[in-house]
Amino acid sequence: MSRVRFALCSTVVIVLGAVTLIAPATSQTPPTSPTPQPSQTPQASQTPQASQTPQASQTPKSGGVLNMMLREDLSQGFAIHETSTISSVWPVMPCLSNLVLFDPLKKTESVDTIIGELAEKWSWQDNYRNLVFFLRKGVKWHDGQPFTSKDVKFTFDVLREAADAPAKLRINPRKDWYANVEAIETPDTHTAVFRLKKPQPSLLLMLASGYTPVYAAHLSPANYRTTCVGTGPFKLKEWRKGEYVEFVKNPDYFVKGRPYLAGLKYFVIVERGTRQAAMQAGKLDVTFPGETTKTAAEQLKKAVPQLVVTPYSQNVTDNIIMNVKKPPFDNPKIRLAVSHAIDRRALIQAVHQGGAVVGAALAPKPWGFWGLAEKDLVGLPGYGAKPADEKALARKLMAEAGFSPEKPIKVEIVTRAIAIYVDMASFVINELKQIGIDATLKQIETAQWHATATRGDYQIGANLTGIGPDDPDANYYENYACGSPRNYSQYCNEEVMKMFDAQSQELDPKKRLALNVAIQKKLEADAARPILDWKIDFFTVWPHVKNLIPHQSIYNFGRMQEVWSDK
C-alpha cells in the first residue's frame, strides 16, 4: 500500500476510532420517568407561627443528589447580604437559614404561608411595633458553634448599619429594608426582639425572603465571600471556581428527617445552549429560576415530553426609567406620553412570545398577592385595550409639549448590553418613534450600567428590576422612595411617600390592599417608572424531582430542605 493511501486510511481510522470511543459513552439509557402524578403538593399542616412538618401525598425517599445549573459563577461567594442577584441567592440558600421563611411547599407567598426556621415561634407586640422571636434551641452552625440570639442581633445590626454594629458589609443593597428597625434586643440566648420605630407588618415578609439569612456572629461577613458556614440543611463541600458548587446533607440540621437529598450540585454553564442541552440529556434535573423562556420550555417539552413545566411569576419586571431631573423627561407630559405609547401586550407577544403578563408596580393577580387585576389596569396609561387610542393620546400629550412625529424630540435610550434588555429596548424605540420621540439605542456594559443609572447619567432607559419578596415595602422603598439609590428615575413625590408610609403601617389587610391599589394607580399616572410587564418563568424539572415548588418570586424557594428525588 502506498504511503499516500496509508495516510488516508490512517485519517479514516482516527475518525472511526473517535466514533467508537464516543458511542459506548452515549449508550446510556435516558432517564425513564415514572407515571406523572396529578398533584405533588402535599397537605401541609398549617400551624401559624410555628414550624411545620408537611405531610406529602407520596412518601419521600431519602438520598440522591440534585444536579442544577448556574448561568455564572458565584459573584461574591456566599455573601447573600452583599448582592442582589438570583445568581447568588439560588445556590447559597441551601447553606443558610432565616428566622422565618415562606413555606417551600406553598407556591403563594403571604403572611399566612410563613413558617419558622431558626425561630420556632414569633409574636407581634405593642401594636406591631415589636416583633419577638423565640429561637430554636440546640441549633449548631456547620462549624459546630452554637446558634444563639447573638447571631440574630449581629446580622441585623450589621444589615441596618447600627451605630454600634460590630462589623460592616462591603456593599449593603438592602439597608433600606431595615430603616424602621430602631433596635434589636436579646433578653436571653434564645430570644430576639426587633423594636420598630413605627408599626410595619411587612417586616416579617422581608425577613422571610431568601435575601434575609442569618450570619454567624463568630465570623466576619467577609468570610462568606469565600466559604459558607450556615445552619442550613446542606453544608458546603466544595466550590470549584468557574465549575461547580457542591453541598452535602447536614446531618445536624434542626428539622429532623430533613433534608431528604444527600447532596446538591450546581454546575456553572455559561452558554445557554449547553444548559438547555444538558437539561434535555438528563445531566441536570432542574432549570435555573428566571432563565427558561416560554420558547425554551416548549422546545424542552417537545424533546422530552415527560418534563414538568410550571409557569410562575419571577417577580421581575421590564420597566422604563426616565430621569425626572433632566430634560426632556422632567416634563410630566412627556413621561406620560411615553407610558401611553408603549403597547404592553404587543411587547409581551413580540419580545417574550407571550411569556409575560401586564401589571403595575406590584405583581398582578393571580401571579402575585398585591397587584392590580386586569379590570383595574385597563384604565391606566398604556394598559388600554385599544393601542391606537393610547398612541393618539400620547401624540396629543407630545403636541402639548411642542413635539410631534414630524418635529420629533431626539433622545438617547440606554440599556444594559445583554440580550434580554436590548430586545425590550428595541421594541420601545419603535413605539416611541410613532409619537415623536426619536430614540437611539446606547448599550452600556454591565460594569457601567448601575453606575450610570445611579448617577442619573442618562435621559431614558430600558430596565429590568427584580424584587425579593412580593411585598409593597420591599418594592416601594427600594425603587420609588425619595433618595433611594435604586430609585434610578430620581422620582420623588412627598404625597406618595406618605402613602407608602401609611400602607406600611396599616394593620387591616383589606385597608392595606386598598391603599396599595391607590398607590399603584398613582405611580402609573405619574409615569414614575412605567411597568411594561411582569416576566413569567417556565420552571422545568425532570419528573423524579419532587416538592420543588416555584413561588411567585424566584428569590425565595431555593432552600431545598423538602425536595426529594424519586430516582
Add this chain to the structure above:
Amino acid sequence: MKTYVAQRLVIALLTLLGMSMVIFTLLRLAPGDIVDILFSTAGFVSPSEKQAIMKELGIDRPYWVQYLDWLRQIVTGDLGKSYRYDQPAWQIIRPLVPVTLELAALSTLFAVLIGVPAGVVSAVRQDTTLDYVLRVFSLAGLSMPAFWLGMVIILGLVTWFAWIPPLTYVGPTEDFKLHAVQFLLPALAVGYRSSALIMRITRSSLLEVMREDYIRTAWAKGQTERVVIWRHALKNALLPVVTVIGIEFAFLIGGLVVTETVFNLPGVARFLVQAILWRDYPIVQNLVMFIAIVVILSNLLVDMLYGVLDPRVRYGG
C-alpha cells in the same frame, strides 16, 4: 546554537516586559473597574462606599505603583490575589492551565494528523476528483466557526443519543475514557478547522517543491512515489507547514474561549473572558502573560525545528 537560544530568551524577556506594560495599560483604559462590577451585582452604586472598597483592594494607588507591585509579584512568584474570589491568583489559575494546554495540544495533533496527509494526497493527486473533494473539505473547515461546529456537535449528541459530554472537568486519572471523550469532541471540532489551514499550506508547499529540479531528477532515477514524496519532497515542504502549526497552537491557547464555553471546559480562555468582564486585574494580567509566554516559546520551538528539518539552517556560531 546555545548562543542563539540565549539571545532569543533575552529578547523574549524584553518582549514580555513590553507586553506587561501594554496589558496593564489596556486593562485600565477599559471603562469601569472591579468595584463597579461588585456594585452591579448589588444593583446600585454608592460613591463613598466605592472609595472604601477601592482602598481595600489597593486600586486607588497610582498606576505606576500598582504596575511595579505587579512586576514584583511576578518576580517573587506571587501572582497577587483575585479581586473577585479573594484568593491567591495562582490557586485560581493553576487548574486551568493543563485543561487548555491539553485541548490545544490535542487539537493541534488532530489538525496535523488530518491536515498533513490530506494535503499530501491533494498535492500528489492534483486536479483529480480526490483533490477537489479534499479541497472542498478544507474549505468547509475554514468556513465553519469552531464554536458553531461545537454547538452542532452538542445538539446532535443530545438529539440522537440524549447525551452530552461531562459538565465538569474529568481528570485522566479519575476516569480516562470519560476524560478522553470529554476532550476528543472539542479537539476534533477545533482540529478540523485548523487541519483545513494546514492541509492547504501543505498542498501548496508540496506542489511548489515537487516542481523542483531535484525532484525531477529523483523521478528520472526511477525512485518510487513513496521515496520521492516522503523522503525528498515532503521534508522540504514542511518548513512553512511547521510555521503554521506553531502559530495555530499559540493562537489556540488564547483563542479557545468559545469552544471551552460551549463544551463547558474550565480552561484559560473561558476564564480569561470572565475575568475581563469582571475587571479582575490580577487574573487577567497573569493569564495574558501566560499566553504571551506560550506564544514566545512555541515560536522558539518552531525556529529550532527548522534546524532539524533543514540542515542548511544553522543558528549562532
